[in-house]
Amino acid sequence: MKGETASFAVPGLGEPVEILVDRWGVPHLYAGSRADLFLAQGFNAARERLFQLDLWRRRGLGLLSEVLGADYVEHDRAARLFLYRGDMAEEWAAYGPGTREMARSFVAGVNAYVTLVHEDPSRFLPPEFAALDYAPAHWHHSDLARIRTHGLFYNVRQEVARALTLRDLGPRAEELRKVRDPLGHRLTVPEGLDLDVLPEDVLRVYDLATTPPWSPRAQPSQSPDGSNNWVLAPSKTATGRPLLANDPHRALTLPSLRALAHLSAPGLDVIGAGEPALPGISIGHNGHLAFGLTIFPVDQEDLYVYRTDPRDPHAYAYGDGWERMTCVTEEIPVRDAEPVRTKLWFTRHGPVVRERPERDAAFAVRAAWLGPGMAPYLGSAGYMDATTPDAFIRALRRWGAPGENQVYAAADGTMGWCPAAQVPRRRGWDGTLPVPGDGTYEWDGFLHAGDLPSTRDPAAGWLATANQYNLPSGYPRGGWQVTHDWYAPTRYERCAEALAARDDWSAEDCVRLQTDYVSLPARRILPRLAGLRGERLRTRTGLELLRGWDGRLTAGSGAAALFQVWYRRHLRPALLREALRPSAPSTGPGAEDAEGWLRAAVRRLTPADGEAMDPRVDLRLLDAPDPEGRLGPLLLDTLGEAVADVTAVLGPDQEDWAWGALHRARLVHPVAGLLARQGAEAVPDWCRLDALPRGGSAETVGAAGYLADFAQSDGASFRMVVDVGGWDGSLAMNSPGQSGDPRSAHYADLYRAWAFDGAFPLVYSRSRVEGETTHRIVLSPAPVTPSSRR
Incomplete structure (x- = not known):
């Protein structure tokens, strides 16, 4: 062991806790009890991520205006609509034994550090608070x-x-907008639903509540994020031990969205990643069992459409009569202004997000995740100490939200998949469209945990999930639907192709697959260019470049740059336009501007910035009968347009073309957006990291969705591969660094390694940890102060 030692006196500790920080910034916490361990985790989380934690809490509770001013009142009101408002005893009981105590300890640790900041801001106040001129607040564990x-x-x-x-x-x-699974599903407009009453902005309040307001480019997505995970049996690996890999795809953030930690106390020795503001670990291993998750996109929400009483817009038709909405009045504190008094309205189904009294209508969101035991990821407290597959599965029965494909692997070679979620039962309707709120369309409880399919030790020796439709044939039993809105299977198909091809996988090989940039859409579209000849120089240039390309979206590839610009900006819109042409108005209103109607329709069907496209739509259009021979000219014309597009940005010399010259990671701290909204002309240097070239797209295993300017918007900022049984052989990455404090050496020390697809050892044994330790922190018991009792 080497490096410096820092010491803190922390109220609430029963015994000293030792934190060994390795050279990659991962803290390894060693405590004599679970209470001390989670208190230390909270203290250390605040030490490294206090501003991130404070912003998480304020945004979630609707307290941004208190420190940022009146511009955030709407966000605060929206957030308050979606708080859990049920019985707290029922809430804590839903997670299982020990969760409330764990939360109390974690928050006590956070508050201990907040008190330290208040007592000595010159030493401990993070610079984000100074930039925005406010101080961090204390927490309550119920937060x-x-x-x-x-x-x-x-x-x-x-x-x-x-x-x-x-x-x-x-x-x-609609069939061109999004594919529904299983294929062949037919849409039925619910009886009694008047589509004309839906306003375009019906979800504005919902979006305010669920979308961070500090980035000017932040926008709600129809199919956000995604993830990959897979498990390999001993028969598929070079070591004869299982391997478990997981790379969740979320928005790229500064600081990182997740935090790695190693938590060790009697009866618990778990390492991996979790949400910085929550206790415990959700992805990792505990020396017995490895576990990882990807989104299992369960339909846990419905929009209810109400007919309101013309005499009283807060009464709605239900059953044979009228039912009154519930009103909750709250005050939102506002910096440098009087508090804003606001009314929050609720129906029996959930928060009211829009009212249209002029149409005698109102709208509410029913969300399973507003019920007991549904706080996102807090359910991982129940499984992180499971030492056997059966214990892990039992713990997942309490998991609520979000829906997850949970995979696991044990040192004895057992491995499997078990989706976990509370799935609403809809009798006679499928949740694909809004429904009337008159009592006709109610949930019939939830599926039992055992009703969801699962797999253990598959004959193939591997399994993988990538948010694709993965329900077995014949499911669901009893007609209950999980959802019809799955992700395109592109990433899964590439994983399956690779995993099935070899029996000698290593942890390093798994990292290479996590950062694989083979584009299956490219592989399937490029053959359509065979035999085509371009008359224009720029079209010939495009054909020559793409015909010699292997379909890999590497950062240095000029062909990759051309393909992505062609596919996203030119080919897909042209295919949609041609497919929609028969639907354009030819008589009556709108007939005089059919082209304008087509342009608007294509915009409506084109995925938003950062979203993955569904290549199945494009391939279906490419494969459609073409009796008039229109496809060839369309391909050539759009390819020529793409060449002109790339030339305008990267220049005429193809030697200068590279996907990474367009597609770059640009990490921006929330403080930059918050200061910009305040009209600040300059932001601190630490608010932005240098732009770095990136490979991939939203459709590759190495996922890298991007915005209109090609800046990467999401992907796997955290990656992990667990060598099950050879725990010290595990690998990880967490961009841009483990710390959220701009003053820390670990603020952005992993950023370049991440951008160039690297990984570092996730050391676990005490001897390996001590060998990699760069500094040591000792937390010692101290007297309890009034502010630390919250």
Whole structure:
């Protein structure tokens, strides 16, 4: 062991806790009890991420205006609509034994550090607070459970997008907008639903509650994020030990979205990643069992449409009569202004997000995740100490939200998949569209945990999930639906192709697959260019470049740059335009501007910035009968346009073309956006990291979604591969660094290694940890102060 030692006196500790920080910034916490361990985790989380934690809490509780001013009142009101408002005893009981105590300890640790900051801001106040001129607040342990809006939830945005598309463009356009699984599913507009009453902005309040307000580029997504995970049996690896890999895809953030930690106390020795503001570990291993998760996109939301009483807009038709909405009045504190008094309205189904008294209508979101035991990721407290697969599965029965594909592997070679979520049962309807709120469309409880399918020790020796439709044939039993809104299977298909091809996998090989940039859409589209000849120079240039390309979206590839610009900006819109042409108005209103209608329709069907496209739509259009021979000219014309597009940005010399010259990671701290909203002309240097070239796209295993300017918006900032049984052989990455404090050496020390697809050892044994330790922190018991009792 080497390096310096720092000491802190921490109220609430029963015994000293030792934290060994390795050279990659991972803290290894050693305590004599669980209470001390989670208190130390909270203290250390605040030491490294205090501003991130404070912003998480304020955004979730609706307290941004208190420190940032009146511009955030709407966000605060929206967040308060979606707080958990049920019985707290029922809430804590839903997570299982020990969760409330764990939360108390963690928050006591956070508060101990907040007190330290208040007592000596010159030493401990992080610079973000100084930049925004406010101080961190103390927490209550119930904050961890009451906050719900930081999770990934489904599918109310899809319901509304689908309804508006059906209303404005018709059913053919909806089939082009998004594929529903299983294939062949037919849409049925619920009886009694008037699509015309839906306003375009019906989800504005919902979006305010669930989307961070500090980035000017932040926008709600119809299909946010994603993830990959897989497990390999001993028969598929070079060591004869299982391997478990997981790379969750989320928005790229500064600081990192997740935090790695090693938590060790009697009866618990777990390492991996979790949410910085929550106790415990959700992805990792405990020396017995490895576990990882990807989104299992359960439909846990519905938009209810109400007919309101013309005499009273806060009474709605239900059953044979009228039912009054519930009103909760709250005051939102506002910096440098009087508090804003606001009314929050709720129906029996959930928070009211829009009212249209002029149409005698109102709208509410019903969300399973507003019920007991549904705080995002807090359910991992129940499984992180499971030492056997059976114990892990039992613990997952309590998991609520978000829906997850949980995979696991034990040192004895046992491995499996078990989805976990509370799945609403809808009798006679499928949740694909909004429904009337008159009592006709109610949930019939939830599926029992055993009703979801699972797999253990598959004959193939491997399994993988990538948010694709993965329900077995014949499911669901009893007609209950999980969802019809799955992700395109592109990433899964590439994983399956690679995993099935070899029996000598290593942890390093898994990292290479996690950063694999083979584009299956490219592989399937490029053959369409065979035999085509371009008359224009720029079209010939495009054909020559793409015909010699292997379909890999590497950062240095000029062909990759051309393909992505062609596919996203030119080919797909042209295919949609041609497919929609028969639906364009030829008579009546709008017939005089059919081209304008087509442009608007294509915009409606084109995925938002950062979203993955569904290549199945494009391939279906490419494979459609073409009796008039229109496809060839369309391919050539759009390819020529793409060449001109790339030339305008990267210049005429193809030697200068590279996907990474367009597609770059640009990490920006929330403080930059918050200062910009305040009109600041300059932001601190630490608010932005240098832009770095990146490979991949939203459709590759190495996922890298991007915005209109090609800046990478999401992907796997955290990656992990667990060598099950040879624990010290595990690998990890967490960009841009383990710390959220700009003054720390670990603020952005992993950024370049991440951008160039690296990994570092996730050391676990005490001897390996001590060999990699760069500094040591000792937390010692101290007298309890009034502010630390919260």
